[in-house]
Amino acid sequence: MSSTSTPDDDLQDPISYFLQDLVYHGKTERTRDAYERALRDFEDFLRDPDRNPTGTTTVAADATHRHCMAWVHGLRGRVASSTVATYAAYLHRFYAYMTQVGVFDANPMTLVMEEMDEQIDTDPTRRELSVPEMRGFVGDIRHPLDRAIVVTLLKTGMRVGELCNLDLRDLRLTDSPVSETYELGGRAQLDGKPDSLYVSSDPARGAVTNDEERTASNKRKRSTVIPVDEELKWTLERWLSVRPDAISPADPLFLGVSDHWGRRLTTKSARRIVTRHAKDAGWHRAGGDASENVTPHYFRHFFTTHLRDRTGDRGIVKYLRGDVAGDIIDTYTHNWGDRVRETYEEHIYSLL
Template identity: 70%
Template sequence: MSESEATDDPIGYFLQDMVYHGKSERTRTEYERVLRRFESFLADPDVNPAGRSVVPADATHRDCMAWVHSLRGTVASSTVAIYAAYLHRFYGYMTQVGVFDSNPMTLVTEEMDESIEKDPTRRDIDVPTMRAFVADVRHPLHRALVGTFLKTGIRVGELCNLDLQDLSLDDAELSNAYDLGGRPQLDARPNSLFVSSNPTVGEQHNGDVRSASNKRKRDTVIPIDDELSQLLKSWLAIRPDSVSPADPLFVGTSEGWGERLTPNAVHNIVTTYASEVGWYRSGGGATENVTPHYFRHFFTTHLRDRTGDRGIVKYLRGDVATDIIDTYTHNWGGQVRETYESNIYSIL
């Protein structure tokens, strides 16, 4: 995008640079939604304080402050703070690269009362209620997605990056049909899932350019219980052949037939079901919305309460230090699998 194009459409310029910085499609979509909403506010003389159409480059701190104020009462206060942070970053970046002269959001954010909740109190869903939710998910792919989230606590990007070689299932018929469990980390560990720390957005992994990054600090092997095994087998029975040489575990069955699912596609699947039971609404924050990330919270909370072992849960989440994770890696069957199988909740 040229300098003149950057001036004509600074939001488009910013979003293009986000691509170069490796930001996910979902993140860019969220930024665009918020920034275009701000742009529309500025362009409407009936709602902005200037009383005339204003472009983002000419917005003052008063214009920004008025937009933030217009959000209050329409979204949660923490969401107001998130939207303001998006706008602040936009102006900060455009000022830094020399397209804008100054950042009008600096003063606004200093004066704001709202704060982004770092650890929000999320919707409290018990296991029986979640079990009823899963019962209403009928499509084998969707059931396998939700089941994998609930039984493993992995992130949406990590789920999308799973390949058939990352899955070990003790099933002779499936093993003949698919090249499962090719990872050396899965040797002597039947019925388990390998989650790598390596995949990075925009880079090749196992011969396939990835649309998301895995954020865990270390490779992790997660046990698969009978319920998740059942859900995965039902999915593999109808899984289309993949167009990717990496053979993704989860691929599209409608748009993008046979292509690796993206985080955005998985997010839409989950939130569609959540909307039907009143667990998701557009503009809702983390305190009320059930998204793929909510399942990680659910897994962490319920498994930690059942095991009383924070170390095991941290190992399964892939967010522990080397010395701790090595302890569980060396005694995986006797410590990780036994603890997991003794305490994992039922979702079917």
């Protein structure tokens, strides 16, 4: 891999170049500092011939996937497993961006991330809940908004930020009474796809999407269309039947109904709702870690584990999660009406 020739002196330090662009993208100082810690650690690794696999000093522009794998491997035991995944994601985004803008020729982290995806959510110490247990948990949730949040997360595997960024235009419900009240499914990507949700990769914290500045980012690699089964459809219809008017031109799908009445639901509020119900179920305690507490991210783990085991098809699960690389995701997008929807509807677990 080699860097593209440029007179820009800033590209003598590609990490600084990338961090500066993060400012333009609205990333907070805290986020930029986290990126810099990871990227500078990788840079130090490349400079040390006693640590990197080639035994010579190199730079980020010339690093290969073997350099990246060796660095990630070296992180294990030095930092927490969750930090390993975070640092790997930071390095992947660094290379993906620098490749996209033409500074680097390729992204050596692509193969590394594909390998890590195969191992995603397989932590043997994490609390394991059965479908019947989760069904009982959902059954105890009576509030329409709370149940809609939990069922949407469990049925789609999306992140909490992605849930909060959903607008009415991202939801298509066929032959639904709520369609007489709301203009649903305005996305062109939903044409010909009945009862489905569109999860975009575009929204970013601090950026304007659909005429509204967003407070959370969507982290999926590619936009995804996710089927809405009968249980999720009924749950969303129940919520929409009592949803207040939105104080936003974007018409968010999920709105606050207490302190932030009519405003887009925040990730903080969504997490608080899940935590409250998890505490009631004995699945969350103060001071507990990710292996013990049930959180919105736990629902993503639950979705991945149970749907993967039921389908035996990692590709479709990775597509639904938004984790798949472009060439694979294009295949599933083309076959959405056949393979994806049919496989999903056949194997998705019942929660109601």
